[in-house]
Amino acid sequence: xxxxxxxxxxxxxxxxxxxxxxxKIFVAGHRGLVGSSxxxxxxxxxxxxxxxxxxxxxxxxxSSAVEDFFSTYRPEYVFLAAAKVGGILANNTYRxxxxxxxxxxxxxxxxxxxxxxxxxxxxxxxxxxxxxxAPQPMGEDVLLTSELEYTNEPYAIAKIAGIKMCxxxxxxxxxxxxxxxxxxxxxxxxxxxLETSHVLPALLRxxxxxxxxxxxxxxxxxxxTGLNGTDLQEYLAxxxxxxxxxxxxxxxxxxxxxxxxxxxxxxxxxxxERISFKDLATTCAPQIRNTHLNVGYxxxxxxxxxxxxxxxxxxxxxxxxxxxxxxxxxxxxxxDTSRLNKLGWQAKISLREGIESVYRHYLNKQKxxx
Numbered sequence: 596x597x598x599x600x601x602x603x604x605x606x607x608x609x610x611x612x613x614x615x616x617x618x619k620i621f622v623a624g625h626r627g628l629v630g631s632s633x634x635x636x637x638x639x640x641x642x643x644x645x646x647x648x649x650x651x652x653x654x655x656x657x658s659s660a661v662e663d664f665f666s667t668y669r670p671e672y673v674f675l676a677a678a679k680v681g682g683i684l685a686n687n688t689y690r691x692x693x694x695x696x697x698x699x700x701x702x703x704x705x706x707x708x709x710x711x712x713x714x715x716x717x718x719x720x721x722x723x724x725x726x727x728x729a730p731q732p733m734g735e736d737v738l739l740t741s742e743l744e745y746t747n748e749p750y751a752i753a754k755i756a757g758i759k760m761c762x763x764x765x766x767x768x769x770x771x772x773x774x775x776x777x778x779x780x781x782x783x784x785x786x787x788x789l790e791t792s793h794v795l796p797a798l799l800r801x802x803x804x805x806x807x808x809x810x811x812x813x814x815x816x817x818x819x820t821g822l823n824g825t826d827l828q829e830y831l832a833x834x835x836x837x838x839x840x841x842x843x844x845x846x847x848x849x850x851x852x853x854x855x856x857x858x859x860x861x862x863x864x865x866x867x868e869r870i871s872f873k874d875l876a877t878t879c880a881p882q883i884r885n886t887h888l889n890v891g892y893x894x895x896x897x898x899x900x901x902x903x904x905x906x907x908x909x910x911x912x913x914x915x916x917x918x919x920x921x922x923x924x925x926x927x928x929x930x931d932t933s934r935l936n937k938l939g940w941q942a943k944i945s946l947r948e949g950i951e952s953v954y955r956h957y958l959n960k961q962k963x964x965x
Contacts, residue, residue: 614642614672614715614868621646621670623655623704624677629719629777631784632860633674640864646670656696661703665711673708673716674863675701675757679750680721683844683924685791686747694749701757705772709764717867718761718774720754720887722852722928723747732931735776735885744925758887765872766883773872775863778891778930781949782856783956789834795853798902799954801834801841802909808838809913819961840914841906844921847899852929854892855949858942862890865940878934891930892942908950 614620620637624630625647637645646668654660655677679696686693701718708716725733726741738758743751761772785796792800800819807815808831817823822830835842866888875886896904902915932942944952 616641617643618671618714619644619646619669620672620674621668622674622676623700624675626650626784627676627678627680628780628782628784628786628856629859629863630674630676632782632856633676633863636857636860636864655700655703658699658703662707662710665707665713669711671714672867673704673713674867675704675716675718676863677704678719680793681786681791682793682797683746683922686750687922690749693747694753697750697753698756701753701760705757705760705764708772709768709770713770715771715867715871716761716773717863718757718772719863720758720774720776721750722776722778722889722891722930723751723925724755724758724776725928727925731927732929733889734931735887735889735934738885738887746922746924762884762886765876765886771872773866773870773875774887775866776887776889776930777859777862778852778854778889778928780854780856780859781953783953784856785953787957794851794898795901795905795950796953798843798905799909799950799957801836801843802905802911803954803957804831805836805838805841805913806909806911808836809911811838815961835916835918838913840916841902841911842916842918843898843902844918845898845923846919847902847915847917848897849923849925850895850897850927850929851901852891852893852895853901853946853949854890854942855944855952858892858944859890862935862940862942866935870938874938888935888938889930889932890935890940891932892946893930893932893936895927895929896946904947905950908947908954 620642622630622634625634634645634647653664677700679693725737727744729737758774761774764770765772781795786792787796787800789797804819816827820827820830876883879886
């Protein structure tokens, strides 16, 4: 028992240092869905020394490049939002890439954050860390209690390793490294590539293309896809897009929770400004584990309900056809966010409001191509 309690006493001696408006803050993955939103929100909140590097400027897969960066720039705070991400198809197809790249990125950043004295680091995980058949809603304590969903197991294992790495560096060295686990995220800077995207942006784009096809708006289809003629026809057929119907993977019964990335960015900054590892360790004593925080909206919908909502927002009049020969993935993934809610944060943007906003942004982007 003493060996378990001793690290907690050590951590409690180290009070977290709050970010200042002129603190040097590194946002890793600033071009991604979450990272770009965090960077934008930090700017809006008046933070002035924000560090962001493109992939060409900083290769996060290179240990020497990451160490050189930390040695040169000496960031005080780090948002670790960089990751290789994708939907069920990408996760299941590129299994080796997902586990290797994510492990490499987080290992390099977390270790160098410790080595170069970063005051605080926030690591972003994913709800897929939880068991396939976890009780709903999923609390932080169900981590590692049973098997993962096979289709995204490599990605999930990498993210679990990141959580435990932050937790372990905090326990052994007193680092103020904390982890947040977002539910399914969506937003303006989402990935709409039908090969690699998550379910919501994929549905939105498929419905949009089907609507253009329904309207015989060939120019719009060519502009959106960059294809024409037979190539365009084959592309649409490949993803089950017709003028009278859209094909969707699975039987429509799995339930998913969705959080707008603006809410996620606010949650990340909230945690970085107000919550330290010592606060989370205290709630987990005497056995300090599962110190991460769930971040979610607090409600979920079935894929059928989501597809119907997207269809209505886009204005597609055709049918929805669910392909039960394709995998469903985890039956349900609803996050228990009570721990974070009790600490003072709550999501604000409803699903309909959020999807409408994303679709408006998508349409405006299409107009910019003209």
